[in-house]
Amino acid sequence: MELQPVFWLNPRQNEKEHDTTSLNRKDIEEAASLWERFAPFIKKEFPETIETNGIIESPLKLIHSMKSSFSKPVEGDLYLKCDNELPIAGSIKARGGFYEVLHHAEQLAKDAGILSEGANYEIFSTPKFKSFFKQYSIGVGSTGNLGLSIGIMSAKLGFNVFVYMSQDAKQWKKDLLRNKGATVYEFEGDFSKAITEGRRKTHADPNGYFVDDEDSQHLFLGYSTAALRLKKQLEKKNINVDKEHPLFMYLPCGVGGSPGGITFGMKQLFGDHVHCFFVEPVHAPSVLIGLLTGEKEKVCVQDFGIDNKTEADGLAVGRPSKFATTISGQLVSGIYTIEDDELYQLLTLLTDRENIYLEPSATAGLAGPVRILETNYIHQHHINPSNITHIAWATGGGLVPRKDRKDFYNKGKS
Numbered sequence: 001m002e003l004q005p006v007f008w009l010n011p012r013q014n015e016k017e018h019d020t021t022s023l024n025r026k027d028i029e030e031a032a033s034l035w036e037r038f039a040p041f042i043k044k045e046f047p048e049t050i051e052t053n054g055i056i057e058s059p060l061k062l063i064h065s066m067k068s069s070f071s072k073p074v075e076g077d078l079y080l081k082c083d084n085e086l087p088i089a090g091s092i093k094a095r096g097g098f099y100e101v102l103h104h105a106e107q108l109a110k111d112a113g114i115l116s117e118g119a120n121y122e123i124f125s126t127p128k129f130k131s132f133f134k135q136y137s138i139g140v141g142s143t144g145n146l147g148l149s150i151g152i153m154s155a156k157l158g159f160n161v162f163v164y165m166s167q168d169a170k171q172w173k174k175d176l177l178r179n180k181g182a183t184v185y186e187f188e189g190d191f192s193k194a195i196t197e198g199r200r201k202t203h204a205d206p207n208g209y210f211v212d213d214e215d216s217q218h219l220f221l222g223y224s225t226a227a228l229r230l231k232k233q234l235e236k237k238n239i240n241v242d243k244e245h246p247l248f249m250y251l252p253c254g255v256g257g258s259p260g261g262i263t264f265g266m267k268q269l270f271g272d273h274v275h276c277f278f279v280e281p282v283h284a285p286s287v288l289i290g291l292l293t294g295e296k297e298k299v300c301v302q303d304f305g306i307d308n309k310t311e312a313d314g315l316a317v318g319r320p321s322k323f324a325t326t327i328s329g330q331l332v333s334g335i336y337t338i339e340d341d342e343l344y345q346l347l348t349l350l351t352d353r354e355n356i357y358l359e360p361s362a363t364a365g366l367a368g369p370v371r372i373l374e375t376n377y378i379h380q381h382h383i384n385p386s387n388i389t390h391i392a393w394a395t396g397g398g399l400v401p402r403k404d405r406k407d408f409y410n411k412g413k414s
């Protein structure tokens, strides 16, 4: 409430007796197979994915020079998971957002009897399918990136798509969406207001489908499939993850869907050997207050006199997701908060050191390896710090226009 950065360690981690998780590993694998079915469609519609055969994935990069410029020495290796490089959407929303739209499209086509078992999904590119989806609409409330991902994929499939945006959404994101054929509505209030209005209007249309960031199992599963891909990348780099060699992940957190889904996926694969930390702005610690109080989606930051005003538009969320937070509450190791100024500093430092460009929200995880040293977590868990592999999840920035990049960079420099 004093807007000071904090580091909260979760006392309820691994409280298995209250296991409310309704999903399991099979759900993640089924979600992964949806991506494979749609790969021929994605490859056909988005030429930037030809090289990867329609698979949308990002690289894992060792960022040694960045690590050596931190204010305190950090032991172990530091990697960046570069979701800013995810094709098409340029952010982590290419995982959850695309997944939910594709899942919905598949369901509609199956129900209408126009998609047979074993079909080649290139069929989704045909005029017949696109005019079929024209009868349906998709709505979404967004601070920016979710709207971008839903808007781009829905429009490509032929849906009428409506994006309800909060006032903090960046102008270029609205422009780009309109350009792609989405209808954009802007709202005075914050994300919660945009989502409430969007939900109401979309549900008023009998052929409307609302992608509900505050309570979506599909978004969550879409994010969780990242774990299967990351596991393969770790193996390829000969990075062991076991009791002696724990993996620490630092995940920027808005409503809690993307960090929650990835944490869930990684915990399914690596159990207690992976330690996941979420990071939120000091002005928008929605998941932190939800878990700290145990009230989850029933509380928002404004209830605590916190204004939800931050330059990190991807994290500017005042109320946590109900679905995601229920699961994360038992899995997340802790949550730290960060000031906007530090996001910019990290942005500029990463550009200078590694020549990698992120949007402000996406840099938040880079503070994790130093911040965790200021707690007793490593000691408490009897971990040898030099055996830790750190991964900061870079959640976006790929589509930021040149002019904004420059402004952000200069802000961090000053």
Ligand SMILES: *Cc1c(COP(=O)(O)O)cnc(C)c1O
Residues within 6 Å of the ligand: 091, 092, 093, 145, 146, 252, 253, 254, 255, 256, 257, 258, 259, 314, 315, 317, 359, 361, 362, 395, 396, 397
């Ligand atoms: C959406 C987003 C996040 C956080 O994801 P949530 O599901 O809202 O928690 C983090 N970074 C960026 C850049 C995002 O767009």
